[in-house]
Structures are given as C-alpha cells and as structure tokens.
Amino acid sequence: MQSLFEQLKIEKTYELLFPEKKKGLAVIWLYERVKNGEFEHGIFRERDIHRAFEAVSFLEHKPIRLQWGTYTAYILELQEFYLIYNDENQTYMFTDFGFQICDKIYRLISQRFNPTFIEITCAELYERLKIAITNEQIKNWLTVDLFKSQTLLLEQVDYLNQQIDRSVTALSEKAKRRQETLLVALQEIEKQIDTIRQQNKELRAAFRETDRMNDILISHPVRDDSEEIDDLISEAILYFEGIHLRLAMIDSRIDKIQPKIKQFFASLNRDIFNSKVEKFLYFLLEKSQVADKQIQFPIPYKETIQLADSSPTFISVDRPENLFPQKHKPRFEYKKDPQKEQEAHRKGHVQMIRQIHIQWWLEYIRQKSLETNTIHLSEIFFNILEKHNNDLQLAIQIIDQSIKKYKEDPHWEIQINTNKNINNPNSKHIISDIWMKRK
Incomplete structure (x- = not known):
C-alpha cells in the first residue's frame, strides 16, 4: 500500500482535498447557511452553489461572473470529497468529511476558552473508564468514548497557543497603526500574556482527571490479554502525555516572551528614550520580516546611522585567482543505508517517547x-x-x-x-x- 505522502502526490489529489481559496470560501458560504437552517435538512440545489461562487467573486475589487462551464467544473471537483449529488431530485448535501472540516474550522476561529467543558468531559471519561473491566468494555471506551472527545480536548490547548501568536502579532499591528504609544501597546500585550498564563493554569486543573485515567490505563489487566487493546491503550497514554507536554510548552513560550517585554519596558522608561528612538523602533517594526525564525532587518537603510564608537579600519588584500588557483576537493558521495536509516528513526522515536515520559x-x-x-x-x-x-x-x-x-x-x-x-x-x-x- 502506498504511503499517504505518495498518494497525495498523485495529480489533483491534494487540490481536491484542499481546494483553492474561491472554492473553499464557497464551501464555507454553503456551510453557514446549512448551520443557520436556511437549507432545510442541509439540502441545497445547484443554483445555491452558483450563488456561493457569485458571493465569493464580489469579494474581489472587480466582481467576475464565471461561465456556466466553469461553475460545473468547480462543482464536479467539490463532489470528490465535499459534496454529495442526489440524481433523483437533483439536490446536493455535504459529505461527512466536508461537514467535519467546516465544523473544525468554525470551532478553531469562533471557540472561546472553556475549562469547565474540559473538566466535565474528563470527569465523564474517568467515570466510564472506572467501570470498563472486560476487553470489550475497555475497547469501546478507547474507540468510542475517548475518540469522540480527543479533538475537542486538544482544541482548547491549541486555542491558548493561538492566543499567544495573536498577542505578539497585535503588538506589531498596533505599532504600525501608531494609534497609541509603544508603552501603552506593551502594557496591553503584557496583560494578555498574564491572562493566557492564568488560563493555562485553569486548563491544567481541568485536565487533572487525565492523570487518574493514565494510572488506570498503565496497569489495566486487559493489556496482557489482547495485543490490539494494548496498542490502543499505549496510544491513549501518549495522547494524555502529549496534552501535558503542550501545556508545558505554552508555559515555556510565555516564560520566553515575558522577560523580553519587561526588558523593553525598562528601555522605554529610560531618559535616553526619545521621539527619535521611538521613530526608529516604529521603522524596524514596520519594515523587518521574520524568515526561518530569524529577524531580517530592512536593508539597505538609506538614512545615516551614527554609532557612538568609532569603527575600526581594516586592510583588504586581494587574492588573484590566476596566481593562487583553488584546488577543488573531490566530493564524497554517501550511500544510503536503509537499515541504518530505519534504526536512526527508531532510536529517535524511542528518545522522543522517553522525553515525553x-x-x-x-x-x-x-x-x-x-x-x-x-x-x-x-x-x-x-x-x-x-x-x-x-x-x-x-x-x-x-x-x-x-x-x-x-x-x-x-x-x-x-x-x-x-x-x-x-x-x-x-x-x-x-x-x-x-x-x-x-x-
């Protein structure tokens, strides 16, 4: 069987799973109207899909009315994974995959922090796990009860990570708009980071039942009876440990960001900080970019930058290529060893599991x-x-x-x-x- 990567490399497979922007927005337009009840029983017609594409075209500066053939081609592509067509009454509805993708996007964008939901869900899972004794009961708990909740539990952790990203981005955006001073912007961002840290603590408390579930799973007697159940339990244990690892990573990110904000505060409060320095900082925030986790400062900078210390003078000596030709060393070609590669992957996986533990x-x-x-x-x-x-x-x-x-x-x-x-x-x-x- 081909790997997932190899299958997605097949022509158009990736594009059908992840449609381009105009098709994706049309799908979301239809999804919203299914959710708010505009389409009874979630069923809609071809003219509704045309309305969706027209709504997307009006988002552009110059709305474009697409040809009928283009609409038909788009709809056929969406039928591959997102839409189901009913020949009898010529109607459409979402596939389970399409609706779940839209649901996931909706929750990621519109969800709010809710540790109470986590606490209730974890408590219910723990109570069901306590009474799961037989092989069939524990398998149902792993494949039905836990499976239904896994994505929803992780989304709350991912939400906090997104809040950190948004807080950092907000600082840059506020600086670009210049509606307030850097000092005020920094104070607001620091408050947001403090809130995220507090929310992370609340989330840890909400997840406390996972430790008790882990203890039950690690020593559950059915692990010796079935290799399949033992593998499912191992996956569940790694899932719970992964949650705690993500929560620890959020604390680590905050620990890295907060000292830098405090250091910036200290710089802003010094007498040397004046309007010229603030102007220069605004310039850096607006023009600098991040590439490969490194800050790329704007180059060239046409204005003069004066340094307090005088620059040292260096003597440059040319090296004529005809007098000192460089000797090219032969390239050494490394041969791939599949066994060594497999062993290296295995060791890396073992080390990762050890670090999680x-x-x-x-x-x-x-x-x-x-x-x-x-x-x-x-x-x-x-x-x-x-x-x-x-x-x-x-x-x-x-x-x-x-x-x-x-x-x-x-x-x-x-x-x-x-x-x-x-x-x-x-x-x-x-x-x-x-x-x-x-x-």
Whole structure:
C-alpha cells in the first residue's frame, strides 16, 4: 500500500482535498447557511452553489461572473470529497468529511476558552473508564468514548497557543497603526500574556482527571490479554502525555516572551528614550520580516546611522585567482543505508517517547509540590520503575533532574540520607532515602 505522502502526490489529489481559496470560501458560504437552517435538512440545489461562487467573486475589487462551464467544473471537483449529488431530485448535501472540516474550522476561529467543558468531559471519561473491566468494555471506551472527545480536548490547548501568536502579532499591528504609544501597546500585550498564563493554569486543573485515567490505563489487566487493546491503550497514554507536554510548552513560550517585554519596558522608561528612538523602533517594526525564525532587518537603510564608537579600519588584500588557483576537493558521495536509516528513526522515536515520559513525571512532581509539604522521591523512583518496565535509566534521569531543579528553589530543600537504603519488594534495585521538604 502506498504511503499517504505518495498518494497525495498523485495529480489533483491534494487540490481536491484542499481546494483553492474561491472554492473553499464557497464551501464555507454553503456551510453557514446549512448551520443557520436556511437549507432545510442541509439540502441545497445547484443554483445555491452558483450563488456561493457569485458571493465569493464580489469579494474581489472587480466582481467576475464565471461561465456556466466553469461553475460545473468547480462543482464536479467539490463532489470528490465535499459534496454529495442526489440524481433523483437533483439536490446536493455535504459529505461527512466536508461537514467535519467546516465544523473544525468554525470551532478553531469562533471557540472561546472553556475549562469547565474540559473538566466535565474528563470527569465523564474517568467515570466510564472506572467501570470498563472486560476487553470489550475497555475497547469501546478507547474507540468510542475517548475518540469522540480527543479533538475537542486538544482544541482548547491549541486555542491558548493561538492566543499567544495573536498577542505578539497585535503588538506589531498596533505599532504600525501608531494609534497609541509603544508603552501603552506593551502594557496591553503584557496583560494578555498574564491572562493566557492564568488560563493555562485553569486548563491544567481541568485536565487533572487525565492523570487518574493514565494510572488506570498503565496497569489495566486487559493489556496482557489482547495485543490490539494494548496498542490502543499505549496510544491513549501518549495522547494524555502529549496534552501535558503542550501545556508545558505554552508555559515555556510565555516564560520566553515575558522577560523580553519587561526588558523593553525598562528601555522605554529610560531618559535616553526619545521621539527619535521611538521613530526608529516604529521603522524596524514596520519594515523587518521574520524568515526561518530569524529577524531580517530592512536593508539597505538609506538614512545615516551614527554609532557612538568609532569603527575600526581594516586592510583588504586581494587574492588573484590566476596566481593562487583553488584546488577543488573531490566530493564524497554517501550511500544510503536503509537499515541504518530505519534504526536512526527508531532510536529517535524511542528518545522522543522517553522525553515525553520525563516531562510527565516532572510535571507530576510539580503538581504534588503544590499540594503537600513533603515528597518522598525514593517512593516515586520505584513508581517509575513499576510503570515503565524497570527502566532504571529513566527513573534515575527523572529523580536527578528533580534534585537539580529543587536544589535551586528557595522554597524547597533536598534531604539525602546515604546511610539509609530504600528498597521495594517488586524491584531488585535500591536507592538512598531522598526527600523534598518545604522550607
């Protein structure tokens, strides 16, 4: 069977799945009227599709009335994945794929932050998982209950990521319009970033049931009975861990942005900051571009830039090519080794899973630090071994990173008693007695 990439390379397949702008907007025009009940039972006629294309053409500066043949060609293309045609009464309706795509777009653009929805959904999933005992029950939970909620749960996390992007973009837009000073614009953006951080905390609390679901899934007895169910459970565990990883990434993005805003505030409050500097900053914000995550400043800059320090003088010496010809080294051609490539991909995947596990346990320890004044790291060490097939290296990495992190924390102290060894009847390993205690 061909890979998805190879299938999408086939001529017109990609274009039929992701139609160009005018066709896509026409689909959205029809979708909105299906949603608001204008088309009874979601059924519409060819003339309605023509109206949709005419509405799209009027968005341009010079509306264009397309030929009948062009409309027919567009409609035939949309019938491939987006529309169903009924020969008997010559009507159209959306395919399930087409309607779901439009629904997804609608939720992404119009949704609002709603941690209560997440909390209720996760609580319902947890209650259903608790009573899922047999192979059939756990399979139904994984393929029906969890599957229905997966996209909706992740959309809330993606919403916060989009809010960060919009806040940063808003700063540039406000600077370009110059309706207010940079200082006021920065203050508004900082408030928005603070709100997003608070929303991220609320979302973490709403997702707390996922930790309990993870615990049930990791040790569920049906994993030994069916390889298919074991694979489904592994996917669900990775899904929950992926949610926590995304939430941690949002915090990380905010941690990178906020210090830069505060640093900018400090610069704006200095006496040296005057109208000329502000004018120059506006110029940079308007003319600079971002390419490959690097800022490309406007070049050439026709006006004179005076530097406080004098520039050093360098002597340039030409190297005549005829006197000093360069010797070209032969190119070494590397031969592809499919086995090595496969092994490299496998190792990369294993490392990625390991990093997800590390992030999950560090977040678990952080959550416990908010709820209690003492944490027994030695006990957590054995919990990690039990849930990850006695992976000693993983357990050591997590405990070591926790010790390093909380040693530097002014609110916590690490106590290690090397004279006392802790063991566990389910493990052959031992560890010193290690505690985290609030100061």
